[in-house]
Amino acid sequence: MKKIVVHVREDGHKQVEDALKGLHYTASLVQDIYQITIYTPGENLDDLIEKIRGALDLEYKENMIEVSSPDFVVSSLLERAEEKAETKEEKTPVEKLLDTIKGYEVLDLGKLALTSIAGVIALTGLVLDNQTIIIGAMLLSPIMGPIYGFAVYAALGMIKNALRCLGVMASLLLGVFILSVVATFLIGLIIPLGLTEEITTRLVLNPIYTLMAVLLGFAAALAFNRGTTEVIAGVAIAATIIPPTVVAGIVLILDPIVLPSAVVLVAGQIVGLMAGILVAVAVLRIEPRDLYDRTVARRYRTWSVVMIIILFTLLLWLTTLMWM
Known part of the structure; x- marks a missing residue:
């Protein structure tokens, strides 16, 4: 399981949320910067990063993507997502x-x-x-x-x-x-x-x-x-x-x-x-x-x-x- 935190300026969060349509995520506004948090199976990480990069203007220093591996996450929604992703081969992100x-x-x-x-x-x-x-x-x-x-x-x-x-x-x-x-x-x-x-x-x-x-x-x-x-x-x-x-x-x-x-x-x-x-x-x-x-x-x-x-x-x- 991977945790993705997207930091995006207030004027660009809509494009990122559009790219995440159909996925479960949380978003919060902290000092004019949106923090969008997504949990995803490791097999989906590379594809998801590519989607987010396409919607995120990284020319702005405030915009960034942070990826980490939590020790564990308890969620029935994520368990079902992992079951769907089991047949996919995990690809190491370029970054x-x-x-x-x-x-x-x-x-x-x-x-x-x-x-x-x-x-x-x-x-x-x-x-x-x-x-x-x-x-x-x-x-x-x-x-x-x-x-x-x-x-x-x-x-x-x-x-x-x-x-x-x-x-x-x-x-x-x-x-x-x-x-x-x-x-x-x-x-x-x-x-x-x-x-x-x-x-x-x-x-x-x-x-x-x-x-x-x-x-x-x-x-x-x-x-x-x-x-x-x-x-x-x-x-x-x-x-x-x-x-x-x-x-x-x-x-x-x-x-x-x-x-x-x-x-x-x-x-x-x-x-x-x-x-x-x-x-x-x-x-x-x-x-x-x-x-x-x-x-x-x-x-x-x-x-x-x-x-x-x-x-x-x-x-x-x-x-x-x-x-x-």
Whole structure:
């Protein structure tokens, strides 16, 4: 159940009430501002918000829409409304999605520190041939956020934000790579290092890995959209990207000849994840509310999909070529 409170100027409340015709709501006047309160099943929220936005002039600072989730509401009318809405699929409002991904386009010290620590722990597990340590490192990495943010921003036509998310992701992975190179070099000065089984298994190219990354990206985006926290949804994503990136840094010092295999594997995983997330965004029907913005967003989304398909095809071809 969702509670919607619409704050609207006295000269605009009639249009909002017309948009709510047929629905049960309460309205009160407080200092020349009408407060209209509506309770609705979560499945109807997105459609109802779109109706209200169409009738509400948000150019005025007094006008706003406030959405919250009450602990519970006792009402026979609402119970009947929920029964009618049970067959509808609940759709996450665009505004909530934007609030969820806020900050992913900004590179801050916290993200960089967590990703770097995850890379060091993963390197330790790879060098010690300890899978448990490698898995533990994935709990720290915030790499899922920028990838998911890219897909949502691209779907909404916010291309600058989408590119910033890609920049954050690239910076985080570059940091992990450089840290792995430096750490491997320094450790190698003290103790002899070799390619362990955990390292060599991440140097084997197989087209199936890229295809699995697509499914993984799709599943992670669905989980993220349903309210699963980044730590949970991002563990699988981090496990797909962070260890191969660390391996690329390790082999640059220990065995540079196999570096191309490591780079192609990392690139294939990233592109596969992004392709899967873009598919999930399309399935979830994430798009702007305004008609003009939808047209712009679809154009940018088409460009994004075309670029991903080209990169995906190229990397799949390289992976197949090197695998054979």
